[in-house]
Amino acid sequence: xxxxxxxxxxxxxxxxxxxxxxxxxxxxxxxxxxxxxxxxxxxxxxxxxxxxxxxxxxxxxxxxxxxxxxxxxxxxxxxxxxxxxxxxxxxxxxxxxxxxxxxxxxxxxxxxxxxxxxxxxxxxxxxxxxxxxxxxxxxxxxxxxxxxxxxxxxxxxxxxxxxxxxxxxxxxxxxxxxxxxxxxxxxxxxxxxxxxxxxxxxxxxxxxxxxxxxxxxxxxxxxxxxxxxxxxxxxxxxxxxxxxxxxxxxxxxxxxxxxxxxxxxxxxxxxxxxxxxxxxxxxxxxxxxxxxxxxxxxxxxxxxxxxxxxxxxxxxxxxxxxxxxxxxxxxxxxxxxxxxxxxxxxxxxxxxxxxxxxxxxxxxxxxxxxxxxxxxxxxxxxxxxxxxxxxxxxxxxxxxxxxxxxxxxxxxxxxxxxxxxxxxxxxxxxxxxxxxxxx
Amino acid sequence: xxxxxxxxxxxxxxxxxxxxxxxxxxxxxxxxxxxxxxxxxxxxxxxxxxxxxxxxxxxxxxxxxxxxxxxxxxxxxxxxxxxxxxxxxxxxxxxxxxxxxxxxxxxxxxxxxxxxxxxxxxxxxxxxxxxxxxxxxxxxxxxxxxxxxxxxxxxxxxxxxxxxxxxxxxxxx
Numbered sequence: 001x002x003x004x005x006x007x008x009x010x011x012x013x014x015x016x017x018x019x020x021x022x023x024x025x026x027x028x029x030x031x032x033x034x035x036x037x038x039x040x041x042x043x044x045x046x047x048x049x050x051x052x053x054x055x056x057x058x059x060x061x062x063x064x065x066x067x068x069x070x071x072x073x074x075x076x077x078x079x080x081x082x083x084x085x086x087x088x089x090x091x092x093x094x095x096x097x098x099x100x101x102x103x104x105x106x107x108x109x110x111x112x113x114x115x116x117x118x119x120x121x122x123x124x125x126x127x128x129x130x131x132x133x134x135x136x137x138x139x140x141x142x143x144x145x146x147x148x149x150x151x152x153x154x155x156x157x158x159x160x161x162x163x164x165x166x167x168x169x170x171x172x173x174x175x176x177x178x179x180x181x182x183x184x185x186x187x188x189x190x191x192x193x194x195x196x197x198x199x200x201x202x203x204x205x206x207x208x209x210x211x212x213x214x215x216x217x218x219x220x221x222x223x224x225x226x227x228x229x230x231x232x233x234x235x236x237x238x239x240x241x242x243x244x245x246x247x248x249x250x251x252x253x254x255x256x257x258x259x260x261x262x263x264x265x266x267x268x269x270x271x272x273x274x275x276x277x278x279x280x281x282x283x284x285x286x287x288x289x290x291x292x293x294x295x296x297x298x299x300x301x302x303x304x305x306x307x308x309x310x311x312x313x314x315x316x317x318x319x320x321x322x323x324x325x326x327x328x329x330x331x332x333x334x335x336x337x338x339x340x341x342x343x344x345x346x347x348x349x350x351x352x353x354x355x356x357x358x359x360x361x362x363x364x365x366x367x368x369x370x371x372x373x374x375x376x377x378x379x380x381x382x383x384x385x386x387x388x389x390x391x392x393x394x395x396x397x398x399x400x401x402x403x404x405x406x407x408x409x410x411x412x413x414x415x416x417x418x419x420x421x422x423x424x425x426x427x428x429x430x431x432x433x434x435x436x437x438x439x
Numbered sequence: 440x441x442x443x444x445x446x447x448x449x450x451x452x453x454x455x456x457x458x459x460x461x462x463x464x465x466x467x468x469x470x471x472x473x474x475x476x477x478x479x480x481x482x483x484x485x486x487x488x489x490x491x492x493x494x495x496x497x498x499x500x501x502x503x504x505x506x507x508x509x510x511x512x513x514x515x516x517x518x519x520x521x522x523x524x525x526x527x528x529x530x531x532x533x534x535x536x537x538x539x540x541x542x543x544x545x546x547x548x549x550x551x552x553x554x555x556x557x558x559x560x561x562x563x564x565x566x567x568x569x570x571x572x573x574x575x576x577x578x579x580x581x582x583x584x585x586x587x588x589x590x591x592x593x594x595x596x597x598x599x600x601x602x603x604x605x606x607x608x609x610x611x612x
Contacts, residue, residue: 010502014536017510021525021532022575028523029576061518068470147472148527149483149586150568151520155473181521191521196580217581219481280480 058182066155066187069144073157119283126284129173135248136290137171138162142282143187152195152215154178154282159186167246169288175252175276176200176240177285188287192279193253194221201241202253204271207231210241213253213273221254223271224262232259238273248291252276454498455610464605465491465512473519484586484593486561488512492531493560494598494605496538497547509535523576530567534560550599557598561591 005012126139138158146153158164160183168180170190178192179200191198194215202213202223209232211223223238236256242249254273262268468487476483492512496505513531517524538560547553565587572580 010506010536010540013503014506014532017506017532018529021510021514021528025523025525025529025571025576028525029578055518055524057514057524058518061515064466064515065469065473065519068466069474072470072474142477144473145476146520147469147476147488148516148520148522149590150526150580150582151522153519153521189521195521197521217583218586281477 059184062155062182062184062187062189066144066184069155070157070187073141073143122284125173126286129286135288137286138164138289140170140188140285140287142285149219150196152192152198152219152279153181154190154192155187156190156285156287157187158287159184159188161185163289164188164287169247169251170285171247171251171288172277172282172285174278175254176247177277177279177282179246180287190285193275194219194279199244200247200253201244202238203241204232204256205237205239207236210243211271213238216270216272220257221273221275222260223273224268226269226271228261228267228269232256232269232271234258238271248288453500456495456608457610460605460608461495464608465508465515469512469515469519472516484589485597486564486590486594487597488516488527489531489534489561489564490557490594490598490601492535493538493557494602496535497542497553497556498606498609500539500542502536502539505535505537505539506532507535509533526568526571527564529571530564533567534564537563550602553598553602554595558591558595561594562587565590 140156140158142154143157144155154177156170164180164183166180166183170177170179176193178190178195178198180188181191182189192215193200193213196215196217198214200213201210203210204223207229209226209229211226213221213223216222226232234256238253238256240247240249240251240253254275257272257274260270260272262270465488468491472485472487475485489512492505492509495508496502499505509531510528513526513528514524516527516531520527538556541547541556545552547556565582569580569582572578
């Protein structure tokens, strides 16, 4: 037995180490239930944490590496200055190259100043964005990455002691970056939106199509689970939808770069998004620590003024309505002279002694100022008196009170005769003139 | 082919290093691997912990040492990601074991051989991780093989510089 172990010692160690790690993987990764997954054989999910803590080994790794990253990040300028001073001191001894040294030093300083100015501009833009942003945010510096191409993760120099918690959104002034995943005392791990395991609810600005944003194999964010739609075109802006309870609604995500057909599902497309934030070169980010509105003093003053104006406007409106109601009570009702008579006149007692409802009143056109024979309702009245004249005289007794008086059938027939009266060419116009008056 | 087979005692001797080299070099590799992508962005085609694993495995010529070092560095790499712990660990473990087994049989001081080995082990590491994620764990995972080839090329190029530097730290009799 001893010879067996000594002979296969290497292989046994290898198998033992591999077995331990495979068991570790099996503990971490869980296959979803069929009912929960919606379909048998659904993809497994990585459930390494329950939202209350982090794996100890992850804490160890972060504690091992991030202090050096912080030190490198913090001492970068000091190291650079030390190096420049060392180079300068060495060249000071060489008097023959003094002038060239000075030029080199000035160039280096100019480059440093340019870099400082650029950093100042970036910080200024970030501060300006933060002041205009209504949510509570915390600025942070990016100090490192995961170092793995399969894992798009960054580390920031803020942690639990600064108030960070998992699932907080991380953004820049240009757009969203990702969300806080694991939080350590002084640092935090941020899962970026171009990672394959990330997920954010987004909406296309123009077409209002919603989808889920996650990374692809090339490290580009893409919107998945979208049914093929011809309206989606490159250049369309993508915004956060706000339904994931992580990213506030309406933040810029990026623009549509291209649309690809889903290789596995033909009727679906993947919308490749060019992120608004430069995910490859992040320096400063903002962590959204609270989604409660955090208004600046100026914004609060504006909001108060708006509320006061709105209240005064509502009070004035109520006052106007009250005055109108009082006026309506005090003044007698206005009556239209053309309106039908009073209800008493319209009420007719039927043979059975019950009131018969009045027939519906047909609106009567206003009387013509200078009636002629083309005026409707006039020809009939003249049919019996002066049909040969062809002129229509309005009946003053009828038109004066505006009461409805249905014309006699005979008059209507005569009116028709007037319209088509070619027998009297001396009075018949070439074109009828009444069409505009009849309503 | 004859040049690949060790025929001198010097070729078969086990290289030894001070203990601080075993501690500092992997630690520096981990820190640089996590920090350099900030500067290089998407062009960070390298895997320094894997390079260190392969180097020590080749020169120690001990499969056990290669296996354990690969496991430690791989698990540490996993600890910096958001993924499951053990994916890089298994890949580096296998690479460490194979590198040590190969180091026993061939001369590993030739730069061309080192470059080819680094290229091959990086691709093997990528393939192992893909196998673990897709076949073993069933995670829906996609990979870009062009990126993996570039990463292998980057490792091969870095190894040409790094390995001679690390050779200087070995203990002389």
